[in-house]
Amino acid sequence: MVEIRPGLSRSEVADWLREHAIDSVRIEGTNLDGTLIGKVVSTKKFLSGLETGFAFADIAAFGLDLGNVAYFGFALPPWRTNMGDILLRADTSTLCVWEPGRASVIGDFWTVDGSPLSACPRQALRRVTADAADRGYRIKVAVEMEATVFEEPLRQARLKGYRDLTPLGGESGACYVLAKSADWDTYMRTVAARLDELAIPWEAWNDEAASGQVELNLEIADPLTVADRWARARQVMREVADRLGHSVTFMAKWCDEFGQASHLNVSLERDGTNVFYAPDGPSELMTHFLGGVMASMPGTTSLALPWITSYRRLVDLEGPPTTVTWGVGNKTTAIRAVVGHPAYSRIEHRVPGSDSNVYLVLAAVLGSGLAGIAERREPPPPSDLMAWSLPSDAERLPRTISQAAEALERDTVLSDALGRELIDYWVGTRRWEWLSYHLHGGGPDSALTEWEARRYFELA
Amino acid sequence: MITFDVHEPGVSGDILVTVEDDPTPFVLSLARTIRAACRHPDLLPVVEKSADVVGVRSSTDHQSATLRFGRGGVRVVHGVSGDADLVVGCDPATEFEVHALPGTPIDGGRLAALNAVLNPPLPSWQDAATRFWSLTGDDPGMPGQIVVKCSGSGEELVLGDGPAGVVLTGSADQLARTFSGLGNLFDDLYSGALSLVGTLPQLSVLCGAHWKVKFHG
Numbered sequence: 001m002v003e004i005r006p007g008l009s010r011s012e013v014a015d016w017l018r019e020h021a022i023d024s025v026r027i028e029g030t031n032l033d034g035t036l037i038g039k040v041v042s043t044k045k046f047l048s049g050l051e052t053g054f055a056f057a058d059i060a061a062f063g064l065d066l067g068n069v070a071y072f073g074f075a076l077p078p079w080r081t082n083m084g085d086i087l088l089r090a091d092t093s094t095l096c097v098w099e100p101g102r103a104s105v106i107g108d109f110w111t112v113d114g115s116p117l118s119a120c121p122r123q124a125l126r127r128v129t130a131d132a133a134d135r136g137y138r139i140k141v142a143v144e145m146e147a148t149v150f151e152e153p154l155r156q157a158r159l160k161g162y163r164d165l166t167p168l169g170g171e172s173g174a175c176y177v178l179a180k181s182a183d184w185d186t187y188m189r190t191v192a193a194r195l196d197e198l199a200i201p202w203e204a205w206n207d208e209a210a211s212g213q214v215e216l217n218l219e220i221a222d223p224l225t226v227a228d229r230w231a232r233a234r235q236v237m238r239e240v241a242d243r244l245g246h247s248v249t250f251m252a253k254w255c256d257e258f259g260q261a262s263h264l265n266v267s268l269e270r271d272g273t274n275v276f277y278a279p280d281g282p283s284e285l286m287t288h289f290l291g292g293v294m295a296s297m298p299g300t301t302s303l304a305l306p307w308i309t310s311y312r313r314l315v316d317l318e319g320p321p322t323t324v325t326w327g328v329g330n331k332t333t334a335i336r337a338v339v340g341h342p343a344y345s346r347i348e349h350r351v352p353g354s355d356s357n358v359y360l361v362l363a364a365v366l367g368s369g370l371a372g373i374a375e376r377r378e379p380p381p382p383s384d385l386m387a388w389s390l391p392s393d394a395e396r397l398p399r400t401i402s403q404a405a406e407a408l409e410r411d412t413v414l415s416d417a418l419g420r421e422l423i424d425y426w427v428g429t430r431r432w433e434w435l436s437y438h439l440h441g442g443g444p445d446s447a448l449t450e451w452e453a454r455r456y457f458e459l460a
Numbered sequence: 461m462i463t464f465d466v467h468e469p470g471v472s473g474d475i476l477v478t479v480e481d482d483p484t485p486f487v488l489s490l491a492r493t494i495r496a497a498c499r500h501p502d503l504l505p506v507v508e509k510s511a512d513v514v515g516v517r518s519s520t521d522h523q524s525a526t527l528r529f530g531r532g533g534v535r536v537v538h539g540v541s542g543d544a545d546l547v548v549g550c551d552p553a554t555e556f557e558v559h560a561l562p563g564t565p566i567d568g569g570r571l572a573a574l575n576a577v578l579n580p581p582l583p584s585w586q587d588a589a590t591r592f593w594s595l596t597g598d599d600p601g602m603p604g605q606i607v608v609k610c611s612g613s614g615e616e617l618v619l620g621d622g623p624a625g626v627v628l629t630g631s632a633d634q635l636a637r638t639f640s641g642l643g644n645l646f647d648d649l650y651s652g653a654l655s656l657v658g659t660l661p662q663l664s665v666l667c668g669a670h671w672k673v674k675f676h677g
Contacts (some may be wrong), residue, residue, distance in 0.1 A: 072663065076665070080660070080664075081661065082518065438523065444539075
């Protein structure tokens with residue numbers, strides 16, 4: 001029996017589709033690059049594929065870079081064959097009405113022989129979450145999403161090469177400013193209304209530090225739920241921008257000014273109690289979790305800063321962290337520990353860019369943190385000073401996509417948590433990205449290039 | 461495989477060819493070319509005698525580098541240094557036939573010497589293939605065997621003694637270039653200069669092996 005939701009049989013799924021007057025279903029999943037991919041199928045096809053899954057070409061789903069060129073130059077995993085198939089199996093608990101007549105469902109990628117696809121980010125996060133559950137922990141996470149919205153519609157942005165665009169809401173550019181033009185408020189109110197329709201709980205939105213920049217905070221939930229909501233919320237923000245005649249980007253930097261982040265907040269519960277809480281600072285478990293996260297931070301950076309442009313955020317004194325540091329209530333460090341509250345005690349990972357794949361980064365942070373607990377790792381001393389512009393003996397985050405890929409390749413904790421095959425595939429694709437950038441006009445000293453804008457504006 | 465490991469000493473003859481941390485592909489290719497020149501008995505003295513600081517600018521894109529000769533070594537870094545004694549242009553596709561930049565006259569002898577160093581004679585395709593295999597044959601995903609066929613002479617060379625792998629065919633000159641790390645394996649297949657009997661995964665790993673030789677050979 002195929003369950004669409006607990007207690008629903010296949011025939012009840014069919015009934016649900018009929019009751020909601022669904023004539024097509026968009027089956028979707030997030031690939032390694034963080035792109036939401038999928039196809040639209042008829043209800044008949046959807047019902048027939050519930051058990052078997054839906055075929056996607058391996059190269060098209062997981063083998064093309066953002067410029068639509070095949071990733072090459074490294075040993076491919078066994079599921080990458082001569083353009084063979086992989087399968088997307090719908091997770092029917094995610095089924096929802098996306099718009100009148102069309103449902104949406106998120107799935108996981110599998111190989112044709114029935115194994116979880118090693119490079120599927122949702123499978124990786126599912127494994128890590130299950131591992132935590134086996135150890136008696138329930139994970140709670142929240143994600144902050146930042147993006148920049150422009151007055152110009154996407155077709156005009158394309159014509160302009162994504163340059164010289166007009167940020168929506170005016171040029172005020174200071175955080176939390178309410179004196180925005182009405183079009184900015186209309187955009188975010190429309191986004192929020194769509195999220196409500198889709199039952200994606202949001203907590204807050206506001207303008208961020210740069211002109212046209214917005215921050216949207218999604219409600220705390222378990223990792224898989226939050227990552228699914230993140231993927232859908234990005235889709236919503238793109239669709240609403242298009243509908244209102246605007247454009248939006250999640251590039252880590254769309255110009256040489258302010259960057260955009262995607263901070264992740266994480267805590268662990270056991271038997272309904274936040275085990276990161278202690279009255280006088282980080283609990284012992286939070287300390288060991290931090291020990292694991294800090295040890296794997298250089299490698300995690302490759303996942304948290306996936307693209308060439310991602311590293312342009314890492315500028316001292318500009319907001320994003322630049323050093324491998326943590327501190328209590330310290331937002332200049334890579335990790336901010338929030339302590340002393342029975343409910344809110346947590347870590348905030350401040351490295352991920354808005355262009356990162358939340359499934360992957362969460363899997364890496366949780367995997368390394370759980371390993372830290374298992375090994376009772378101690379983190380370096382906390383920093384209560386400004387963690388920017390430090391002397392050269394301070395450990396800095398990897399500064400480039402190539403340095404970060406090297407760090408990830410060496411990190412055995414992350415390869416244990418996410419799987420060697422996923423790590424090797426990811427590292428191969430980042431090296432491809434490094435080479436592509438340099439062969440298309442980029443260099444270590446280049447300002448934001450046209451190649452980056454064309455490659456990342458719409459898809460990162 | 462492309463790797464970013466640049467801490468290899470790069471010793472060729474008595475010359476130490478080094479690159480900066482986190483080097484660019486252009487820097488790595490130039491360093492590999494100079495190492496190849498240092499293995500050639502006629503070119504090693506040219507490198508040893510030089511004390512020039514040479515800026516090299518790509519004429520087709522924004523890549524550039526500085527070659528700092530002298531004190532028993534060559535240091536290659538990205539960008540053209542302000543203290544360069546001469547700055548030349550090159551088309552990376554010609555690997556690295558340099559020319560004077562407009563408005564920058566250069567002594568012909570100096571340019572010829574530099575061109576010689578940056579365009580060392582290619583080994584025979586058999587020697588190049590054997591060296592290619594010694595550098596990459598044990599890398600993950602590499603086929604257990606490569607059969608190399610020279611389309612002109614009909615000669616054949618089998619690299620490796622593993623299970624039947626791929627067959628790569630090309631002219632003697634093309635094979636020598638490919639196995640020496642010149643050009644781009646994928647583009648050469650695309651243009652028909654090379655042909656390959658194998659799988660897509662084998663093509664991927666061979667492209668990586670080619671880049672490994674190109675950047676670290």
